[in-house]
Amino acid sequence: xIEIRNIHKTFGENHVLKGISAxxxxxxCNLIIGxxxxxxxxxxxxxxxxxxxxxxxxxxxGRDFTRMNFQSRIEIxxxxxxxxxxxxxxxxxxxxxxxxFPINMFTDQxxxxxLERANFCLERVNLAGKNKLFPAELSGGMKKRVGIARxxxxxxxYLFVDEPNSGLDPKTAIVIDDLIQELTEEYKTTTVVVxxxxxxxxxxxxxxxxxxxxxxxxxxxxxxxxxTDNAELNEFVFASKFMQALQKK
Ligand SMILES: Nc1ncnc2c1ncn2[C@@H]1O[C@H](COP(=O)(O)OP(=O)(O)OP(=O)(O)O)[C@@H](O)[C@H]1O
Numbered sequence: 001x002i003e004i005r006n007i008h009k010t011f012g013e014n015h016v017l018k019g020i021s022a023x024x025x026x027x028x029c030n031l032i033i034g035x036x037x038x039x040x041x042x043x044x045x046x047x048x049x050x051x052x053x054x055x056x057x058x059x060x061x062g063r064d065f066t067r068m069n070f071q072s073r074i075e076i077x078x079x080x081x082x083x084x085x086x087x088x089x090x091x092x093x094x095x096x097x098x099x100x101f102p103i104n105m106f107t108d109q110x111x112x113x114x115l116e117r118a119n120f121c122l123e124r125v126n127l128a129g130k131n132k133l134f135p136a137e138l139s140g141g142m143k144k145r146v147g148i149a150r151x152x153x154x155x156x157x158y159l160f161v162d163e164p165n166s167g168l169d170p171k172t173a174i175v176i177d178d179l180i181q182e183l184t185e186e187y188k189t190t191t192v193v194v195x196x197x198x199x200x201x202x203x204x205x206x207x208x209x210x211x212x213x214x215x216x217x218x219x220x221x222x223x224x225x226x227x228t229d230n231a232e233l234n235e236f237v238f239a240s241k242f243m244q245a246l247q248k249k
Contacts, residue, residue, distance in 0.1 A: 007056035018214035027188040034211035081156030087147035089135040096131035121149035141172035
């Protein structure tokens, strides 16, 4: 489980996060949702140490990440897998080398062991045999899957995913969501997904926090989200014509 307590983050005059507290549960897809600019990515970055919050704590299974020195943080970083927005693969490396990158960085495994792990991860995302392709030769959905393979290369306890469906068609987006959910259940990871895609919310949103005006405005599950009387959340959920049509049924 990851617990965040009273997280504040400011950029100059812009107080983006105004005291966010939440729990992200193990073996579950935990979603951070909210409108554009509501601070979702900022919160994610505060959780993994890419931003330093001015106030508050991020606690990984009882370990206070925010109070740790650089060396102790490395230990937790090795337990974190991340799928960044746009996949963030290294264009000059082939698929296999991209997946082996975190293993090279954090372990002293020999080449055979690393290759075995890369092949296992590739198989797990249904891309067996695509080792030698370069990112430029992959479709958007394949890039995401390679990004996921890299994110699970170190067998992470915590999986962070930023906008997994950006740039994907709805069918491929569901494949990616399902994969994230399967891996979460299979490896009991604490998975945190930033999204504003209502398909993801309805598909994998077991535990959701909704950010609005720098605060946690609502929390609940995908089963509860369409029944809420929270005006700002309703505006977010039913913004699309598709969701409006479902509401009328
Ligand atoms: N490095 C930064 N420096 C200054 N301001 C920043 C920085 N990162 C984010 N912000 C500001 O913080 C606010 C929240 O941005 P953030 O990217 O977290 O929102 P978001 O909810 O993830 O948005 P989107 O859905 O559009 O990706 C915005 O006003 C943004 O301009």
